Amino acid sequence: MSQAFTTLCDYLRRTSGLVMEPSKQYLVESRVMPIVRRERLSGLEELVLILQRGQSPKLAKDVIEAMTINETYFFRDKTPFDQFRSTMLPALLAARQNEKRLRIWSAAASTGQEAYSLAMIIDEFASRMAGWKVEIVATDLAETVLEKARKGIYSQFEVQRGLPTPMLLRHFNQIGDSWQISDHMRSRVTFRQLNLLSDFDILGRFDVVYCRNVLIYFDAARKADILARMTRCLAPDGFVTLGASESLIGLKTDLVAHPEQRGIFMRAASAPRPTESATRMAPPPVAAAPLPPGFGTAQIAAARLRTVG
Structure with missing residues (x-):
């Protein structure tokens, strides 16, 4: 070296x-x-x-x-977006009925597919969100990928990775061999250059933070620091989503895992209690039958050989 x-x-x-x-x-x-x-x-x-x-x-x-590794695609890993649709968004719609405002942060947004995926899901709730103000802030360290994200133009290969055909036809316009996401979807997302090591309190408070597949590139001290500052930006009942290979194990943080939704984290005071199905203990192990008299080591070995054979 x-x-x-x-x-x-x-x-x-x-x-x-x-x-x-x-x-x-x-x-x-x-x-x-x-x-x-x-x-x-x-x-x-x-x-x-x-x-x-x-x-x-x-x-x-x-x-x-x-x-900077900028690997991303629409609805990457699927589950985090299913959870946004079925768990996070419905909970926030109920909790924010009076103020009718929702803010989402896509950290390490790369070329924008994650942020636009969230915007397309929000569009599915349009009938329930009339009069709502929705802001999606997408940040990344690399300005070059943010330039591509702002344009919202993707190749045929890029739109084929994870994007359902009905959504492609509904939200994109074909430009030659490429596809550009609609002006309406682009207007929902604000892209900003940001280093996660810098101060991001200026971004304001968020109801949902997607910080996926980026913490794995930091050491433990940096991870803890980023999560601590991210938690300060999180609404008391907000949600944080990490990547499938990321966890809070070994990190000092005010966040706790959602009891029923893997990959979602919340402030400890706001995390829901596990349901009965989630807390039900596994049945006790069946006790082994006593060995017959004289059944020693040799007999056990012979029995194992018969089983293998």
């Missing part, structure tokens, strides 16, 4: 929170070396030196964005 790689990893951790293990050296270099060649630098060492000296903010931005 080269010293330049180690220094670059330290720089990425300090500026963006991204944790790159030594085993990721090939991945890091494969994404950064095109920038080195584009800038006609002598190598990774010269790039790191420029970053350390702060000589080129644009170059620093390009390096961080190159290391």
Whole structure:
């Protein structure tokens, strides 16, 4: 492992929170070396030196964005969106009947598919939400992906990944070989550049926060810090959704898991109590029948062999 790689990893951790293990050296270099060649630098060492000296903010931005993994697609993993439709949104519609206002934050929004997926679900509730003010704020570290998200133009391949055909025909207009989401859907989402390590209190309070598949790239201390600040932005009865491989295990946080909906978290004081079906204990194990007299180790081994055979 080269010293330049180690220094670059330290720089990425300090500026963006991204944790790159030594085993990721090939991945890091494969994404950064095109920038080195584009800038006609002598190598990774010269790039790191420029970053350390702060000589080129644009170059620093390009390096961080190159290391940001922007994998996403419409209704990714399905379950978090089913939960929004069946659990979170109905609960908030009932709780916000007087103020008729709903705010949603899609953190690490990438090219916008998550935010637009939520907007399309809200459209399904249009008859129940007449007069409501709905705001969806979508943020990401990389400005380049946000530019694509604002345009809302996706390839045939991108709209085929997770997007039901009826929704494609209802909310998108075909432009040549691509599809652009409607002006109405785009007007529902505000895209903003944001580093999760920076202060995001300025975003205001949210009823729902989707922060999926991003915390896995931070160390435990960063995760706890981000979740603590995110909780401060969460309405007392609001919801936080994490990725399928993410949890709060080992982290000090004011959030607790929803008792019946995996992947959803709430403030402890607002979390619903488990229903009877969720709390019902598993039946006690059936006691093993006593062994007959003289049934020792040899007989047990022989019985296992007969079972295997």
